[in-house]
Amino acid sequence: MDLASISPVLLLASLMVAATPILLAALGELVVERSGVLNLGVEGMMITGAICGFAAAVETGSPFAGFVAAALGGAVLSLLFAGLTQVALANQVASGLALTLFGLGLSALMGQGYVGVKPPPTPRLDIPVLGDIPILGPILFGHDVMVYVGLGLCAAIWAMLKYTRAGLVLRAVGENHDAAHALGYKVVRVRVMAILFGGACAGLGGAYISLIRVPQWTEGMTAGAGWIALALVVFASWKAGRVLLGAWLFGGVTVLQLNLQAAGVAIPVEYLSMSPYLITILVLVIMSADRSRAPGSLGRIFHATG
């Protein structure tokens, strides 16, 4: 056992990377659920984004094109969910579960020719002065651009929900869709746009795994990250700041337990592997004990009656 081999600076730096996929997916789902829709298809949209992004990046040689394709792929898949739940008024839980199964199958099919291929590397941002600060530099300023996209998105969603008219309308639609309809807001349109946004975010999160975190393509490589993102949204009480906190916590414990495994700590590997899930959920459950509650219309089917 050699705990001294774990470097805190490296640990914190890799925490940011480990947290990014679930952060992106959870932020998308946060917007979807704030509009009153429960999309359980996050896992399916992530893995679809992962293969779309991977394939596009390999074919064009540009990781940037890969991320764009991933967002599009996730959004297109979520359009299927939007059609089922918003137009055909199908049950959201069943449709979301079906979307996950469909996405897993579709991605396996699309990815057949890409097993064992290496994607083009995504460059790290080299921020001149900031990156050279000791300790803080490598932790905060030595990452790829998607880490900062995730952080920026978190701040943007928080501000959008709190300060803008669009955010207010989105919250209103999620809180009471009948009242929003009575006031003349287009409930279905708002929700379809939120679902598409959620799909694009989940796609980005998936592509982050296949292009940067791992980077290679294997079937089912998201390995439940979509479900963690879903749980994160609930336990974070539908607040963007807490989603970030939860994602960091989950990423941190994941990285830490990998390091502990490598250092040969005398705890069975199975316990270490389950620890990120346990600790994240435990902390967020304690935090969500305050008054905050789910959006009032979450998961309910909206049917406009004259």
Added chain:
Amino acid sequence: MGAELLNISGLSKAYPGVIANDTVSFSIREGEVHALLGENGAGKSTLVKMIYGLVKPDSGTMALRGQPFAPSEPRAARASGVAMVFQHFSLFDALSVAENVALGMETPPRMRDLAHRIREVSESYGLPLDPYRIVGDLSAGERQRVEIIRCLLQDPRLLIMDEPTSVLTPQEVEILFATLRKLTSEGVAILYISHKLDEIRTLCDHATILRLGRNVGTCVPSETTAREMAEMMVGSAFEQPESAGRDPGQVTLDVTGLSLASPGAFGTSLRNIHFTVRKGEILGIGGVAGNGQDELLAALSGEIRSQADAITLDGRPIGRHGPAERRAMGLLTAPEERLGHAAAPDMTLTENALMTAAQREGLVRHGFLRWAAAEGFARRIIEAFDVRTPGPDNAARSLSGGNLQKFVIGREVLQRPDVLVVNQPTWGVDAAAAAAIRQALLDLAANGTAVLCISQDLDELMEISDRFGALNEGRLSEIRPARGLTVEEIGLMMGGAHGMEVAHV
């Protein structure tokens, strides 16, 4: 009274199977309060939704100040100066007052300026409001103020109000009327929908009466009696409930020191409630919605358990008993919400009859359902209470509100309860059905049942109850004999005007 503001001519709207409006015509002048009268399902709501742009008419035209008016959406109606206060509040519980108001405006100013304007306007109309409070924490009266302020900030020319007073204390109604009169003096026209005919007589200049979607007449309310208007709405004369005069017997239901935390986030906790109900008497419990009525019913029905001796039935403590045990002992309840609480919407009437009457009517034997007996019981209810339905195999959802309400009350009445607790027995029910339900409660009491009637309809409580109390923020007022109580006294028992003041006219 000024020039003609809105003219409606030949407006029709049909839904599959029903004609909601059939060539309805009338007009409203500036500064006029115009009442729209009719039973449930007469088409009032559809009509105002067409004016507000929520529903498109099939045929017919509207004109606003002489210009053709056909709003395609509420936004367009609001831009033309039409504002609406909804019957079921169109508010968002989790948002603040200012956010709720902003959602009802086209181009809201910045939050801080808006908050300032809300304070200003609400105080000048005598409806003080704190713009930063969360709407879910407000009382029903305060929520309505939010709706009204939302309309006033848009400088409306026509204000539509759908049943605005059903949740207000008498004092709050007075203040509302003062506000409305101030508005009409500024030239605003008001289209006013209400079931309360006395209010219409004091407030409204003209009335249009709808029956089955048709315009069946107009009247000047101040020159017409409430009974005449009711008969125009129903289309025939109907019996007024009559009390047989009775001597109350011994105490059967005794509630002592009942305190309960509310299970819901926005509910009201019950605080130290005391009352008794005697055999053969009706105790009326009034109060504005959301002051603990639902919690009191749940505590009495056994949906929420309390301390064992807080509730006793014929001297036996039942606070810890569940609903089935209480039913077996003779304490029956009929909760307020018809679809979802009192009845399962998608199940047939027979199945719904089984659900509360299985034990007392012997509809179950050795764990098996006796379908024939259950259907027979459902038929008895339909017959005795004149429930209009093709038969007991129809889903509860398919009945109109009034008919389902008659079924739900009849189901309990026919089980010969020793104590019957009802909440809002005639809510949203038309005048004839309401009279039938009240008569059934009176007859039940005459036969020695102790009846507890929780209601927000004060006229109803004054009509049937022997003694009266009011719930206010989870506390029950002193119980007083109903006879001789004045409206002022009742209003004070209900908690007065909740910090409202008369408009600074």
